[in-house]
Amino acid sequence: MSIDRAVLEQLDRVGGRLAEGKALKLLEDIAWPREVEERFFAAGEDRLPEVEYRVDRDGLARRVAELRELLASIDGDAPALDWLRDNVRAQIQAAELLEAAGTAAFSARSQELYGGARSRFFGSSLRNIDLAEHLTERLRVHGWDEASDPEEEPLDAGALRDMLAARVAGRAPRLDLEITVDPRITAKVVAGMSRVRIRPEATFAAWEAEGLWHHEVETHALTAHNGAAQPRCAFLRSGGPRTTRTQEGLAIFAELYSRSLSIGRLTRLAERVRLVDMAEQGASFLDLYRHLRERGAERRDAYFDAQRVCRGGLVEGGAPFTKDACYLAGLLEVYAFLAAVLRGGLRDEVELLVCGRIALDDIAVLAELRAAGVLERPRYLPGWLRAWQTLLPYFAFTSFMDGIDLGPVERHFQELLRVAADARPAGEGGGAAAGRARRERRAGARTAGAPVSCGAKVSCSRTPAP
Template sequence: MKDQKYKNIILELSLILNELQKPIQILDSVKWSEGIEDFLVKNKFKELPEISYDNRPLKYDPVKKLQEFKELRLKIQRELGARDPLGLIMTRNCIQYEDVIRMLMARGKSDFYDYSKKLYGSANEVMGDGKTKLSDLAHVMSGLLNSLDENMLGESLERTLSSEQVVGELKIRLGEYFKDERIKVKLSDGIISDASAGSDYIKIKSDLRFSKKDLDIFEVHEGWVHLGTTLNGQNQPYAKWLAKGPPCSTATQEGLAVTMELFNFAMFPRRAKRLNDRLVACQMAEDGADLLEVIRFFKDKGQEDYQAVKNAGRIFRGAPLTGGSPFTKDISYLKGFVMIYNFMRMSIKEGRADLIPFLFAGKVTLDELPVLKDYHDEGVITLPKYLPPQIKDMNGLAIWMAFSNFLNRMKLEDMFQEKKNLEVTNPFRKVA
């Protein structure tokens, strides 16, 4: 067990790190000024607007902030040594925040993309198997999702709930889930997405209509995962940095949220298409498509003008509008899902299901989970206080992943081959 002196050092360094990163607000720093969307729509998407970030200065001196993080890195090494596992995680987070600052200093320039790709990844990157590109997933999923007819799948997805009704219902649901916390759910005009989570609140975009499925998504995605991991990090007695998420934790966060949507059967085709379209659009922009081309992509998907602008704008926030160097954060949803799902499969296969709850310990990455488990055994890291039911009791999850590991070996194409002497016919064969 680690002694109290070590624990106190971890706490002190955590609090310094949290305080240093506090003014660094990435999405707020890359917001477009008012009038850009109107300009695009009124010009019928024939002309790129001029976007300047001069009217959105950073809320800190970036050069000074870079020096502060450098000094903290040196302090971590002095206090904990160069090889302490928790010290290495905090040092990595310092470096991440330094790269965020450099990225934001390059808003509107191609260098912005270089840092974005370093921090969040690329739609063209190769996944863990060493051969499959993330963009391959997008194109395979496009075909599969287009074959799904929501009208044949069950519950109606009609948007009958007002923003106010969603706020009221979420207050009840999350009040029961986070019994010992004072959670706020409120309306907001200032968010880009339909919902967002903060340190102790969830915002719902006002003046919109939602389906019951949307409500279920908000409960799981924003509530159980984003808000839950923040609160679990805040409830850590020493490792307080876990309440704050550097960019390297984004894929884990968004992937975990998407995974829990699936485990809770809250996901639906329209939602999956939105996430997949973001990945496709990001690849288009990386491959050279400009803002107007990406807007047309979303309009071809049937989106209204302003919705298409909003979705395309997510990929060009902070980035040049001419293509080739976008903001790649939106790949995190499906990239993270692949990472999380495969991590769970491997954890079950290797008999390490004890690592899975630590996904909810705070804003984490997959490679640090064994470290967190080891330091839990040392009395430094606590188990997450708030866990979804599927993780509290992992019996069902374990069996799901065990079957998944086996079924992954079977090729669907081999199961229903149509051969002359084959007794089993293909039930999915289209009859002329």
């Protein structure tokens, strides 16, 4: 397959300009300083945080003007040129989003880019909040929130640094990635293309550390390095907001497939969608913080999750940063894509997912570019994709499971489930009283053997657990 020379010339010219530009660090620029956190707790946790965003709006305005001029210079209607325009627009949108930090306009632009809690999937009646509530309900109804594993000693910041650094060093080919402990960051971990920074006093459960490896290193850092290594499309090292849903969905899939997506992690992802919904309906930072504390969250965790939703927007409520609403939506879309493509054994098309920071809608044009020799195969592959011999059988089997109604299976084992619930030791949330309580809760959500409602007109009983 060949591409018209005029198209290639524009790809080289515009792509080169995009690659030369300094990528915006949106999340770093809207992050709340440590002083805000310290003042909040020192004041008794009952005052709205005061946050000032120091944004170079003049510089951003100049950058937007340059990008608009570059956008206008793209001439033609080939799919590759439309894709190129999308990438220029993504950088414009990122700059405009940052320019609006600290105003209600920030949230409006955020919703346009990431969607919100009530955004729908592919035009259907299902919304992000429906998926979040379904997952929360499935975990609660089945008593999984009451399960507990033997306690393990958590990793401190130094141990996590050493673990990640050792894994990076052992990779082939090796990623150029620095792992450091940094007292200046506000989150537990901040990751970019070339550096992962860890908060000194943070601790990490074993599953959390494993998840960070797959999410931050094996996905985000890896796709950025693959994009930067593209000779003619190096701008793919930074895809902008338009790629966020796919990139976060890919990262969550990596956690899921590696069996490091824990109950607590999945519940927290779902809860963040609920927080976005609450903030969109007017909840303030304090409302979100208190909601999390009432649900048992630790003080620092509650603060971190509430500030994730309020950063860049208004702490008074009604104008949140909606990025957290798209993680589960991204997982659903990436999983659906992989299920469809892998069942056909299309490994090359799957590899396109990690050739840079791209969106799922880019796959068709990327396949065209690779066939024409414009796009190279990704240099780095994540563990789940390197394990092709186990990845393909998994999706081949789940393709059959998709058509099985689990209702009869639940009814067949109904007595076993009842006896097991009643027999749990008291220390494990069991005993006859606890078993009856669980069954009473379940009865409110479903009849015996019927699908669990997820808040929308859809049966959730056939959702396969990977």
